Amino acid sequence: MINVVVTYTVNPDFVSENKVNIQKFLDDFKKLDPSTFEYKVYVKEDGITFLHYSNYMNEEIQHEVLNVPSFKEFQRLRDESGLNGSHKVEILQSL
Numbered sequence: 001m002i003n004v005v006v007t008y009t010v011n012p013d014f015v016s017e018n019k020v021n022i023q024k025f026l027d028d029f030k031k032l033d034p035s036t037f038e039y040k041v042y043v044k045e046d047g048i049t050f051l052h053y054s055n056y057m058n059e060e061i062q063h064e065v066l067n068v069p070s071f072k073e074f075q076r077l078r079d080e081s082g083l084n085g086s087h088k089v090e091i092l093q094s095l
Contacts, residue, residue: 002056004054004092005089007087029068029071037056038053
């Protein structure tokens, strides 16, 4: 099992657009087999920091999920919005 946490902070004027872009890829993820991965998105109390939690059965599933076109577009738009070095990816090890 692969477990990943991604956090990043967007500019306040990009929050609404980011939420719309997230919903697009989450809707597309529903077309995939939900027994092979989990993907959840949260907004922290500051209202501008997003946390994405995901786990994947294996690397093949992770690759399939992360290459959904709407997810790739979300990433591009998020990155172009200006993250100011706040993007952080953490791989979690289960006990």
